[in-house]
Amino acid sequence: MFGLDEKDLRVLLIQRNNEPFEGRWALPGGFAKVGEAIEETARRELTEETGLKNIYLEQLYTFGEPDRDPREHVITIAYYALVNLAEHTVRPATDARNAAWFGIDDVPDLAFDHNRILYTAYHRLKGKISYVPIGFELLPRKFALRQLQQLYEKILDRKLDKRNFRKKILKMDILRELDEIETDVAHRAARLYCFDKQAYDRKTQEGFSFEL
Amino acid sequence: MFGLDEKDLRVLLIQRNNEPFEGRWALPGGFAKVGEAIEETARRELTEETGLKNIYLEQLYTFGEPDRDPREHVITIAYYALVNLAEHTVRPATDARNAAWFGIDDVPDLAFDHNRILYTAYHRLKGKISYVPIGFELLPRKFALRQLQQLYEKILDRKLDKRNFRKKILKMDILRELDEIETDVAHRAARLYCFDKQAYDRKTQEGFSFEL
DNA sequence: GCAAAAGTGTTTAATATACACCCATGA
C-alpha cells in the first residue's frame, strides 16, 4: 500500500507479533478463504488492517517459491494499493498490531521475501504511472499542478521542467480546471484541478493514450 | 503458448478428454505440487504437454474467482510462453490427448474461463512487444528484416512502413548483421540478422530503452 | 522477361527540450 504525503512516497508496514519474524515489519496481508475471489481477499485484508475501502487496488504478481515461508509452502498473490493520505485516515487494526508509514527509501529489512515484493510493486508503479493515469489516486481529489508534478518527480525520481510538464498534461484535456484555489498556503495560491475520468475514458475509446 | 508460422500468430490448445468440458479445447496446464516453485510447475507442464524446454516463459496473471471451475475453487496462476515454430517441433503428450495450433482469430469457445485468460495473454503480448524485445523469441535465430516486420504487423495488427521500420530497428544497434542470406526463396534473398542480446543488455544498462 | 521482394533517402510535420522572467500572496 502506497501513500503520498507532502514529502515522500510512503509504504504501509505492519509489525508482526507472531513467529516467524516476530517483531519484524512486514507488508499487510493474510490468508485467502476458499470460495472467496482473490481480489476480495485483498480488499478484505486491506479493510481489516487499515479501515480503508474503495481504494485503487491492482494485482501485482504471484510469488510461490517453496522456501518463502519457513513454515510451509505458501503462495502469495500480491496486490498493491494506492491511497491519498490527505483524505483517508488509516485506522490500524484493533488487534494491537503496530502499523506505520515508511518512506520508500527508509524501509527496513522486512519479514519473508517482502522486500522483494515491495521492490516489484515500486517497479510496477514507476513503470505504470507514465502510461496509465493512476497517479491521481495518490492525490486529493482537488489538486494543484505543482502537486501533480512533484508526485511524478518523486516516483520517477527525476526533475521535470515546470513549463513543459504543464503544457503536456493540460494539452491532454483530461484535467478539469476548477473555480477554486488553494487555501492556507504561505505564497500565491495555485488553481485547483481534478482528474476528469469521463473525458479520459471517452478519449481512450477514441484512440488516445496517456503518456507522461 | 504462442507460436508464429508464415501466416499467423497461433496458440497451442489441447482437447480435454475428461469432465468437465470433455471434448472442449483448453489451454495446456495442470496442478502444482507442494514444494515446487510455481514457475517450475509451469515449465514442467509445458514440457510434459509439448516436449519443449528452455523457451521464453513469463507469469501472466492469477485468476481466482470461486466459480471458474465447476468442481471446486481452483486458483490458476497463468503463464504465457513464446516459441518459434520453425526451430521447435511440438511433440504432444503421450497420453493420447489431441493438441493443435489455432490462429489467434480462430480460437473456439474454450473450457473454463480460458478465453479470458487467452485474451489477457494476447493483450500482454501486444503491449509488451513494443517496449521489450521479446518478439525475437517467436522468430528463428537467424531472420530477415521482413520477417521481423511481419511479426510486428501481425501482433500489433497494423501495417508498418518498410523504410521507417528498418531505419528504426537498425539504428538501435541491437541486431547483428550476418554474412548469410536467405535460401530457398522464389525471389531475391534477404540478408539475415540475429538479435544481439549482449549488445542489448549493455545498452540497457547505459540507459537505452527499446521501443518500436 | 516477369514476378516478387530487397534495399535505399529526403522532405515535412510533430513532438520534445531547453530556458527566464514577472506576478500574486502571505508573513
Place this chain on the structure above:
DNA sequence: TCATGGGTGTATATTAAACACTTTTGC
C-alpha cells in the same frame, strides 16, 4: 519588503511520418 511558488512563450533539436523507385533473383 521579502520569500515563495504561480504562471507563462519561444526557439531549437529530435523524432516520426509520408512517400517511390531501382536492383536482384528464381522461375
